[in-house]
Amino acid sequence: MPGLGEIIRESQIWKSIFRHPMPLDRRNRIVVMLTNFFLHLHPVSIKKQGIALSYTWCMGGVTFFLFLVETVTGVLLMFYYRPTVEWAYTDIQMLRDVHSLGILREIHRWGAHAMVITVWLHMYRVFLTGSYKPPREFNWVIGVFLLLLTLLLSFTGYLLPWDQLAVWAITVGSNMARATPILGHEGPGQQLLTLGGVDMITNASDARFALLGAREVGEETLNRFYILHCIAIPLAVALLLAIHFWRVRKDGGISGPL
Amino acid sequence: MTHGLTEAQFLEMAASFLGPFYIALAAMNGLAAFYLWRTNQMKTWFKLPIPFVGKSVNVTNALVWLAVGIVFAILAAVAGSGLASWASLPESWREAINKGTGPVIYSVGTSVGLVVLYFCRGFFVRPAVAWSIWNLMWLFLGLSMTDRDFYEIVAKPDNVPIVMLVFLLAFFTWLATSRAVENDKRIENGEPPLEKLDNEKVLVWPDLVYIELICMIALTAFLIFWAIALPAPLEEAASSVKTPNPSKAPWYFLGLQEMLVYYDPWMAGVVLPSLIVAGLMAIPYIDFNKKGNGYYTIKERRFSYAVFQFGFLEMWVTLIVLGTLLRGPNWNFFGPYEHWDAHKVEALNNVNLAEYFWERGLGMSLPATPELLWLSDLLRPFGQFFSILFGRELPGTLLVLGYFVALPPILAVFVMPGFYKRMGFLRFMVLANLMLFMASLPIKMVLRWVFNLKYLISIPEFFFNF
Ligand code: HEM
Numbered sequence: 001m002p003g004l005g006e007i008i009r010e011s012q013i014w015k016s017i018f019r020h021p022m023p024l025d026r027r028n029r030i031v032v033m034l035t036n037f038f039l040h041l042h043p044v045s046i047k048k049q050g051i052a053l054s055y056t057w058c059m060g061g062v063t064f065f066l067f068l069v070e071t072v073t074g075v076l077l078m079f080y081y082r083p084t085v086e087w088a089y090t091d092i093q094m095l096r097d098v099h100s101l102g103i104l105r106e107i108h109r110w111g112a113h114a115m116v117i118t119v120w121l122h123m124y125r126v127f128l129t130g131s132y133k134p135p136r137e138f139n140w141v142i143g144v145f146l147l148l149l150t151l152l153l154s155f156t157g158y159l160l161p162w163d164q165l166a167v168w169a170i171t172v173g174s175n176m177a178r179a180t181p182i183l184g185h186e187g188p189g190q191q192l193l194t195l196g197g198v199d200m201i202t203n204a205s206d207a208r209f210a211l212l213g214a215r216e217v218g219e220e221t222l223n224r225f226y227i228l229h230c231i232a233i234p235l236a237v238a239l240l241l242a243i244h245f246w247r248v249r250k251d252g253g254i255s256g257p258l
Numbered sequence: 259m260t261h262g263l264t265e266a267q268f269l270e271m272a273a274s275f276l277g278p279f280y281i282a283l284a285a286m287n288g289l290a291a292f293y294l295w296r297t298n299q300m301k302t303w304f305k306l307p308i309p310f311v312g313k314s315v316n317v318t319n320a321l322v323w324l325a326v327g328i329v330f331a332i333l334a335a336v337a338g339s340g341l342a343s344w345a346s347l348p349e350s351w352r353e354a355i356n357k358g359t360g361p362v363i364y365s366v367g368t369s370v371g372l373v374v375l376y377f378c379r380g381f382f383v384r385p386a387v388a389w390s391i392w393n394l395m396w397l398f399l400g401l402s403m404t405d406r407d408f409y410e411i412v413a414k415p416d417n418v419p420i421v422m423l424v425f426l427l428a429f430f431t432w433l434a435t436s437r438a439v440e441n442d443k444r445i446e447n448g449e450p451p452l453e454k455l456d457n458e459k460v461l462v463w464p465d466l467v468y469i470e471l472i473c474m475i476a477l478t479a480f481l482i483f484w485a486i487a488l489p490a491p492l493e494e495a496a497s498s499v500k501t502p503n504p505s506k507a508p509w510y511f512l513g514l515q516e517m518l519v520y521y522d523p524w525m526a527g528v529v530l531p532s533l534i535v536a537g538l539m540a541i542p543y544i545d546f547n548k549k550g551n552g553y554y555t556i557k558e559r560r561f562s563y564a565v566f567q568f569g570f571l572e573m574w575v576t577l578i579v580l581g582t583l584l585r586g587p588n589w590n591f592f593g594p595y596e597h598w599d600a601h602k603v604e605a606l607n608n609v610n611l612a613e614y615f616w617e618r619g620l621g622m623s624l625p626a627t628p629e630l631l632w633l634s635d636l637l638r639p640f641g642q643f644f645s646i647l648f649g650r651e652l653p654g655t656l657l658v659l660g661y662f663v664a665l666p667p668i669l670a671v672f673v674m675p676g677f678y679k680r681m682g683f684l685r686f687m688v689l690a691n692l693m694l695f696m697a698s699l700p701i702k703m704v705l706r707w708v709f710n711l712k713y714l715i716s717i718p719e720f721f722f723n724f
Contacts, residue, residue, distance in 0.1 A: 023463050023464075026461070029461050029463045029464070030461070032463055033461075033462055033463055039462075039463070039467065042462045042466060042467075043462060044461065044462060045459040045460060045461050045462060046459065046460060046462050046465075046466060047456065047457055047458070047459055047460075048456035048457070048458055048459070048460050048465075049453045049454075049455075049456035049457065051460070051465060051466045051469060052453075052456055053469075054433065054437065055453060057430060057433075058469070058473055061470060061473065062473065062477060065473070065474055065477055066477070069477075069478075069481065089495045089496065092492055093492065096489070096490075096492055103482075103485050103486065105490055106484075106485030106486075106488070106489060106490045107481050107482065107485045109490040110419075110481060110484045110485055110488070110490070111481055113416075113418075113419035114419070114422075114481070116419070116510050117419060117422065117423050117426065120423075121426060121427070121430055124427075124430065124434075124570065125430070125434070127541075127566055127570075128434045128438070128554055128563075129551075129552060129553060129554055130549075130550040130551045130552065130553075130555075130559065131551070131552065132541060132542040132545075133542065133545065133547075133548065133550075133551040134542075134548075134551075136542070137542035137543060138542075140539075140541065140542050141539045141542070144535060144538045144539045147538075148535060151510060151511075154508065154510065155508060155511070158508050161492055162495065162496050163491075163492050163493040163494060163495060163496055164493040164494050164495075164496055164497065164500070164502055165416070165491060165492075165493045166496065167496035167498075168501065168502050168505045168506075169505075169506060169507050169508050171505065172505045172506060172507045172515065173507040173508070173511055175523065175527075176514070176523045176526070176527020176528060177527070177528070178523065179522065179523035179524035179527055179528060179721065180524065180528045181524055181528065181529070184524070184528075186523075186721050187524050187528070187721055188524055188717075188720055188721045188722035189720065189721075189722070190721065191639045191720060192639055192640065194635070194636070194639075197635050216498065255551060255552035256453055256454075256457070256552040256553070257450060257451050257453050257454045257551075257552045257553045258551070258552070
């Protein structure tokens with residue numbers, strides 16, 4: 001009598017999903033890495049040093065996992081949240097007080113803070129092991145973009161609860177854009193852009209206005225930050241991550257002494 | 259958060275945190291002792307004679323950590339049985355710390371601390387030393403948590419990540435440094451770095467896939483635990499009339515906000531952040547040192563190591579800690595145990611360089627701005643700007659131009675000729691200018707502290723202050 005496990009593994013459905021036998025022997029452990037979509041990001045074999053926790057601290061992997069956690073919890077939160085001045089705050093309140101899945105918000109928020117920390121630690125370790133040196137220069141550059149996008153993800157998300165903390169943090173943060181040289185209406189050189197004696201850079205046309213969609217943090221800002229936070233930046237991060245991982249492999253795997 | 263609580267109620271709240279906290283620390287030391295014992299890494303530190311018996315006990319590292327664990331267990335009992343106020347720093351110490359700290363002491367102190375850590379790294383990475391410091395850091399946190407003002411600021415939900423960051427950075431800096439120290443020794447003896455020893459290949463399934471799986475489960479558990487233990491903050495609904503004081507950006511940008519003390523927003527908020535990003539991207543292209551690729555080392559790349567560590571640990575992380583934990587209402591500095599009093603006034607009598615030069619130095623009034631009515635409307639702002647720049651603000655302009663234009667060639671010829679030769683003109687100029695920009699912040703800090711200098715160049719007519 002074959003056991004239940006064996007029956008399942010011999011079934012047509014199972015075999016149609018997993019294109020390989022169980023990875024129990026050496027040959028199949030290699031096959032599994034080559035034929036499984038999720039695993040094929042990895043090489044088949046790797047230098048022991050490349051997986052040593054004391055070397056990589058696993059920080060890139062942890063950052064990626066946190067990104068996935070944020071994606072899943074974020075999608076679920078979107079079910080409960082409407083990005084309007086009228087509803088945003090009450091929807092978050094409901095998540096705290098009423099919905100049984102309200103803990104999603106905690107996971108999402110702490111996950112976001114944790115991701116900022118781990119991406120710094122990842123960069124720290126890449127620097128300390130000199131892993132940005134040839135041939136990995138460009139992957140470091142992609143990494144810097146990822147760092148920037150991670151911070152922007154966190155920053156745009158900070159506004160969404162629409163409480164005092166959120167609105168004033170974003171106000172303080174975006175006030176800086178007023179002072180952008182030439183392009184901010186309180187920036188050095190803004191007087192230089194005039195057309196027939198009329199200022200071109202005003203508080204309704206400067207860099208801060210472009211960021212907020214309005215003169216002050218308001219409805220338009222909430223909409224803008226929501227779309228950036230839930231769609232635009234995550235897509236950009238996903239694309240760059242794909243390139244980042246691809247480059248890790250093309251550049252010869254995790255760095256190590258020659 | 260602790261508003262409206264009596265002192266007793268507050269201590270009870272603190273105790274509910276401190277009990278488990280000290281138990282965890284006791285367990286941590288117990289595990290360390292156990293680990294040293296099981297892995298035969300016990301070392302006898304000294305012999306303690308037992309009176310009257312004539313024998314002596316070997317006091318090993320494991321025994322010491324066990325004793326430390328017991329101390330933490332006692333602290334847990336003290337804190338847990340309503341005596342949390344006993345387990346705190348004496349009032350007089352806290353007063354002294356409050357009085358003794360300020361932006362100057364803080365910044366200079368952390369810089370000096372980093373320099374000492376760097377030069378004495380061989381000493382500080384020794385497990386016993388590092389473990390003692392680690393314990394002391396936690397102890398300091400625990401003893402301080404019974405102080406209401408300290409608790410208020412550190413336990414604010416959105417500040418908790420910074421506390422985590424500080425501890426994680428301490429740990430990982432130790433880990434990396436201790437490997438680097440070991441590698442440097444090996445390299446001196448002609449041996450390959452540690453990383454080379456793990457050169458054999460292993461299959462990704464199971465070796466890596468399982469690590470990933472375990473990491474994911476552990477992380478999920480950790481996140482769920484954190485989410486249950488600490489509710490996410492939600493303050494009152496937004497109001498555009500009630501401005502909180504202080505108004506702070508999210509914590510990871512508070513280093514930039516702290517720079518606003520020394521720079522105008524166009525520098526602190528726009529130019530310097532852009533240069534940080536550009537500078538990070540430039541690192542692989544200006545670091546021409548081929549050594550130290552793929553293993554931890556310090557001696558083989560002293561220069562890039564020191565510059566990066568100064569930039570990251572001092573100019574980024576400690577500024578964030580300062581901006582988040584020690585800056586209160588009106589962005590005044592408050593000691594760690596000081597009440598955030600919105601009415602604290604700090605005299606600001608900062609002076610611009612032009613005022614120093616014309617008024618105090620030459621005893622005349624500031625030169626007036628020329629009208630330049632003969633210029634066309636389009637050109638007049640340019641004309642005015644440059645005539646102020648090279649008129650009233652000439653002393654500052656010369657200093658700044660000298661700094662950014664004259665210093666790089668001087669560096670290239672006299673200070674770092676080796677770098678210049680190997681890097682070529684363009685790369686060297688990029689490196690020199692990035693470093694000069696980075697150094698401009700500490701320089702401005704010192705000018706402010708010593709001379710009360712506000713701006714080197716101050717042209718508020720054009721929002722141009724530097
Ligand atoms: C969303 C953020 C990021 C994610 C998810 C991520 C993920 C990863 C992963 C999984 C690896 C494999 C090795 C490891 O875990 O250490 C890696 C390697 C690498 N990362 Fe990132 N990374 C991110 C951001 C960055 C940043 C900010 C930098 C640098 C500025 C960077 C530079 C690199 C480099 C150079 C490597 C190759 C390291 C080596 O071969 O040793 N990455 N990254």
